[in-house]
Amino acid sequence: MKTVIIEDEKAAVRNLTSQLNEVKPDVEVIAVLDSIEGTIEWFNSNPMPELVFMDIHLADGSAFEIFEHIHITCPIIFTTAYDEYALRAFKVNSIDYLLKPICKEDVEHAFEKLESLQDSPFKNEDDLQTHDNELLQLIHSLKKQENYKTHFLIPLKGDKLLPVSVDMIQLFYIKDCQVKAVLADGTEHYFPQTLDELTDCLNPTLFFRANRQYLVSREAIKDIDLWFNSRLSINLRYLGNQEKILVSKAKVAEFKEWFSRK
Known part of the structure; x- marks a missing residue:
């Protein structure tokens, strides 16, 4: 399974890669991207991978900005330091998340969810449209979460x-x-x-x-x-x-x- 990791913390990359090697040895990490700009450039010049692990916070901004420039059609598993409540909507969506620090059980659960999705494909275009709308609502909700006032x-x-x-x-x-x-x-x-x-x-x-x-x-x-x-x-x-x-x-x-x- 050709996989891309979008993460700007080297220690987090090492940890995730180690967990992937243990849980899913057939995963091939074909690229590690550490910025919004680098991610956009890579996806514009390479075939779509089969899976993406994406950190929400990158050095040059929010990863949600990536979706404003490219369309990623493969499954995405978010990685984040947000608390579980802030992201609990993902529990009932095909997109999953891993809460840092990531452990083996988190990765196993994410792949179980991914496999369940692959075993239950969308039946028609209306199902796909509904899924896309739900994902957009989740992304909007999480982007709003980032923008709550702190001062x-x-x-x-x-x-x-x-x-x-x-x-x-x-x-x-x-x-x-x-x-x-x-x-x-x-x-x-x-x-x-x-x-x-x-x-x-x-x-x-x-x-x-x-x-x-x-x-x-x-x-x-x-x-x-x-x-x-x-x-x-x-x-x-x-x-x-x-x-x-x-x-x-x-x-x-x-x-x-x-x-x-x-």
Whole structure:
């Protein structure tokens, strides 16, 4: 099986190659590519391989940029340092992923999935189109995952900007039709974005939209009270907030599932 490895870490290449030799000796690594530019050039001048292992983060950018320039028609197994939750959608798709550091069992599972796909070919053009659309949605979702905000510059009086990392923020809430952020030290700052915009640009594994007024960080939650009508009341570590943050009955199951994620 002619295979291409797209990976910019030499140690990761050595480890993956070693695992492949042990699990699938018939795999022939015909090229190791370490950049977006080099990958595009190689695929434009060589026949399509039978399999690709692709790291998501390369030295010159996101590997997703590759798909904007070339069409890879063979199966792709992504390798990544993302946590399992961020990529769990791949578990039900023909494309698999290996979470670094890669072990023997990971490689075995990936080939089992690949063989299962090959034993169940698409029945018609509609099936193929559906698969392609699902893959595009997954790639879009993961590309968005890479673009979640990790830092903000908050405007202050006196023509200054305050740099703030997302992990410093306890919650966002609406007050007097404006959005305010509460930091871990208890200070509050106005934000120009709407709560909807913030909900969209922040990693949903870190923040939960409790209701129309509050977007809460997991780290800000002290404990939770069972409330009337099967609702929940979130108590924050930030003592300055005296209002109860209520999670509606309709969102209780979603909140519990969110909070228990890794």
